[in-house]
Amino acid sequence: MGMFSGPWTWRRVKSFSYLALAFNTRQLRRLFLGRRDDGGLSRFLENFSAEGMTPLDAAQTEHVLALTRCTYCGLCETVCPLPLDRWPAFARALEHSRHAAADLPPSCPPECRQCEAICPTGVPLREIPAFVRRQ
Amino acid sequence: MSACPPVFVLGAGLAGTVAACRLAARGVPVRVIADRPGASALHGGGWLLGAAGPLDAAWPGAARHLDAATAFARAGLEALDLRAGTFVLPDVEGARRPCELAPASHAVVATFGPRLGVIDLVPLGHPFAGMQAAGTPIAVDWPPGPDAFGRSFAYVSQRIEAEPALLDGLLAALRAALAGHPVDALLLPPVLGVLRAEAHRRRLVEALGVPVGEALDVLPSAPGLRLHAALSAWRVAAGVETETARVTAIELSPLGVRIGDALRPASAVVLATGRYLTGGLSMHPTVAEPLAGLPLAVPVATNPLTEARREGPYDAGPFATGVRVDAAMRVCGADGRPVHDGLYAAGDVVGGLDTLTSRCASGLALVGGYAAAEAVAAQEGR
Numbered sequence: 001m002g003m004f005s006g007p008w009t010w011r012r013v014k015s016f017s018y019l020a021l022a023f024n025t026r027q028l029r030r031l032f033l034g035r036r037d038d039g040g041l042s043r044f045l046e047n048f049s050a051e052g053m054t055p056l057d058a059a060q061t062e063h064v065l066a067l068t069r070c071t072y073c074g075l076c077e078t079v080c081p082l083p084l085d086r087w088p089a090f091a092r093a094l095e096h097s098r099h100a101a102a103d104l105p106p107s108c109p110p111e112c113r114q115c116e117a118i119c120p121t122g123v124p125l126r127e128i129p130a131f132v133r134r135q
Numbered sequence: 136m137s138a139c140p141p142v143f144v145l146g147a148g149l150a151g152t153v154a155a156c157r158l159a160a161r162g163v164p165v166r167v168i169a170d171r172p173g174a175s176a177l178h179g180g181g182w183l184l185g186a187a188g189p190l191d192a193a194w195p196g197a198a199r200h201l202d203a204a205t206a207f208a209r210a211g212l213e214a215l216d217l218r219a220g221t222f223v224l225p226d227v228e229g230a231r232r233p234c235e236l237a238p239a240s241h242a243v244v245a246t247f248g249p250r251l252g253v254i255d256l257v258p259l260g261h262p263f264a265g266m267q268a269a270g271t272p273i274a275v276d277w278p279p280g281p282d283a284f285g286r287s288f289a290y291v292s293q294r295i296e297a298e299p300a301l302l303d304g305l306l307a308a309l310r311a312a313l314a315g316h317p318v319d320a321l322l323l324p325p326v327l328g329v330l331r332a333e334a335h336r337r338r339l340v341e342a343l344g345v346p347v348g349e350a351l352d353v354l355p356s357a358p359g360l361r362l363h364a365a366l367s368a369w370r371v372a373a374g375v376e377t378e379t380a381r382v383t384a385i386e387l388s389p390l391g392v393r394i395g396d397a398l399r400p401a402s403a404v405v406l407a408t409g410r411y412l413t414g415g416l417s418m419h420p421t422v423a424e425p426l427a428g429l430p431l432a433v434p435v436a437t438n439p440l441t442e443a444r445r446e447g448p449y450d451a452g453p454f455a456t457g458v459r460v461d462a463a464m465r466v467c468g469a470d471g472r473p474v475h476d477g478l479y480a481a482g483d484v485v486g487g488l489d490t491l492t493s494r495c496a497s498g499l500a501l502v503g504g505y506a507a508a509e510a511v512a513a514q515e516g517r
Contacts, residue, residue, distance in 0.1 A: 065419060071412060072354070073177055073354045073355055074287060074289075074354055074355035075172075075176060075177075075289075075354075075355045075359075075360075077286070077287055077289075077290060077355060078287055078289040078290045078292075078293055078355045078360060079293065083281075083282040117171065118171070118172060118176070119171060120171055120172050120173065120174055120176055120177065120412055120413055121171075121412055121413065121414070122170070122171050122414065
């Protein structure tokens with residue numbers, strides 16, 4: 001148990017007391033609130049929902065998994081006729097979701113699905129902007 | 136609906152195409168079902184077969200099929216103009232890769248040194264320094280247009296395929312750049328087109344009077360696009376129909392493939408769906424074969440942090456897993472007996488060989504596709 005070995009400095013004693021306090025508070029909340037205790041979810045949402053970090057439902061989880069299948073092979077780029085700065089967001093853009101949130105450019109015709117047709121892992125590329133905006 | 140159901144080949148990559156075209160050549164009615172390109176669209180251009188090493192170790196029958204399979208594939212993939220030999224070819228990042236088959240456009244450059252002119256296409260904005268170290272860099276102001284910056288070589292290849300007139304511009308730019316540089320050979324990035332690349336290269340050779348070759352590519356790869364296009368063209372030429380659809384399951388009794396709500400009866404099914412990349416094996420929540428839940432040959436560690444990595448040569452780890460096959464490429468259960476008389480597998484979905492470290496995925500796909508087709512044809516009595 002590496003957690004309890006080592007010198008017992010004052011800082012360490014203090015940290016362990018905070019841990020014990022938090023643990024006991026949690027147990028007491030569970031005892032008295034029962035099912036009404038959501039394990040801190042409401043406090044988490046209060047802090048982070050403004051930044052868009054909200055829990056995903058099953059369909060959204062499926063969607064994120066589909067998007068993360070991107071292997072950065074870049075084949076979508078080779079078939080996209082649009083100039084570089086007007087690409088529809090492609091899967092790498094998940095890392096730059098601010099850019100992905102921009103609409104598909106007007107010159108990206110809805111019937112042109114070449115990027116999706118050539119993607120070896122089947123990422124739903126053209127749905128990324130709408131997905132990012134929804135979140 | 137015809138009385139005799141066709142053989143379904145699932146997957147249109149290298150293994151699926153070789154299997155389907157061989158079946159068509161043997162007179163077996165066959166349909167390919169695929170909804171996207173195989174991992175062969177990511178091929179770098181150099182072919183390593185590895186029959187003497189990893190491939191033969193993983194599947195002792197491989198060498199027996201190898202010559203027939205490569206001869207058959209080379210005849211079908213005429214667009215790639217494959218040459219056999221022992222090559223060490225540079226890729227655009229400067230790595231030198233050993234190859235046993237290479238398209239003519241790659242195989243032509245055998246000499247590295249100061250007399251090799253390495254073309255740097257300046258407007259693209261990515262001077263691959265590693266490739267240029269193979270010879271003397273020569274800056275060329277091509278392709279034209281403000282949209283070129285940042286584009287990949289594969290994109291330029293697609294454009295020159297669509298607009299062959301661009302080749303005149305490249306030729307003029309090369310002539311201008313070569314004025315003060317005496318060179319013995321030219322090394323280009325792979326930008327010469329898709330199916331017309333070899334014709335374009337010959338035109339440059341005639342016009343410039345020196346051997347012209349292309350480097351192997353990194354992703355997104357022009358040779359990969361060429362292979363993808365050549366496979367499609369081969370299936371068309373062989374009279375194999377390719378259906379764009381997503382198979383959701385393989386039913387075993389009776390044998391058939393499920394597409395949406397429809398169940399299509401099959402006299403045999405060749406599973407050529409690839410490994411993780413193309414969905415032949417699913418990763419969530421665990422590693423599994425998603426279409427029929429087939430047993431996997433090499434167990435995958437559920438927690439790679441706690442289970443020590445086995446240092447097997449090429450037969451361990453998550454990239455060696457896949458379905459188990461017998462000598463006739465029939466899918467086997469855990470007991471080593473075929474799951475169904477009509478269910479075959481070929482290519483990367485077959486377990487037992489780590490195709491990443493052994494680097495002979497194309498060898499496995501060629502040989503496996505060919506062998507599976509031979510076995511199916513024998514079963515069909517052709």
